[in-house]
Amino acid sequence: MLEDEQNLIARAKEGEAEAFGLLYDFYMPRIYRFVLVKVGHREEAEDLTHQTFLKAWEHIETYESRGYPFSSWLYSIARNSVIDHHRRSKPQVSIDELGDDILLEKETQGSGLDAKIGWDVMLEAIFRLKGIEQDVLIMRFVDELTHQEVAKAIGKTEGATKVIQHRALKNLKKLIES
């Protein structure tokens, strides 16, 4: 969670663009990763991420912080944008492109070609998971949201979220090994 987040949200609700800008800076890369791993296409991910923050800024007055983290609110907007996007067009996943992106970052950290092979398999396995399982895995282990935040974002209880997470990991492992 961003430091002084509640104050920033209150100022953004008053229409202060600068405050929303700070929220954007903090959450934008997370939302982008979430969307990109789900749609598998960089330009589509950029469009959807942009629309997510546009909607958030447009409707920030309606956001109520009581028991509903701001991160969960943003992720739920992003989720709906991705669902709408999949309804409009068939999912087109470019694993190679996404794998290259990750490889580029990883190579600078000292990983080699083996890493790319691993990422291709991993990403393909993620794409084969159910939408909600993807959501939980990305939010929990990529963007490091708490169980509570994930539960609020997907509209389930924390218990149900833990069950989905357990099932998602099991299915992912099975897909990778197969």
Add this chain to the structure above:
Amino acid sequence: MTQNELIKKLGGLRAIEPNEEFVRVSRSVILSSQSGIPIERTTRNTIFSRGLSFAASVTLTAVFVLVLALGSVAGSLKTLFLPTLHGVNNEALVSEADAVTGDIDIRLNDIEYFDRTSRTVALADSSQEGMLDGEDEIDELLNQVIEY
């Protein structure tokens, strides 16, 4: 692969970062719109076309400012360099201008003189013609008296 290894591998996806240019343009488009007002659907193309139109406005403004600056610089140079042009004798120029002015004055005086004299001559002519007409009239009247 254990579950922990799987989780660690998933964490590696954090290396994905958005394109910096996209972030900059998207951020400025969002923040330039007003909160609470419905915004048109924006796509990647419109985001970048807005960026381009912004760039075009900046370029046009820069060109305008450049033209203004060049104009003012040219004006300053003109005032700076004109009085110090080499090969021009200022005193000769002044005396020549005085001579031209004097010549013009003389011609104006001539015109005034001719105008005045021509008016006087015209008056004299008209008065003589009047006198001649009067004498004829008297002669005619005398002839009439004689006839009676």
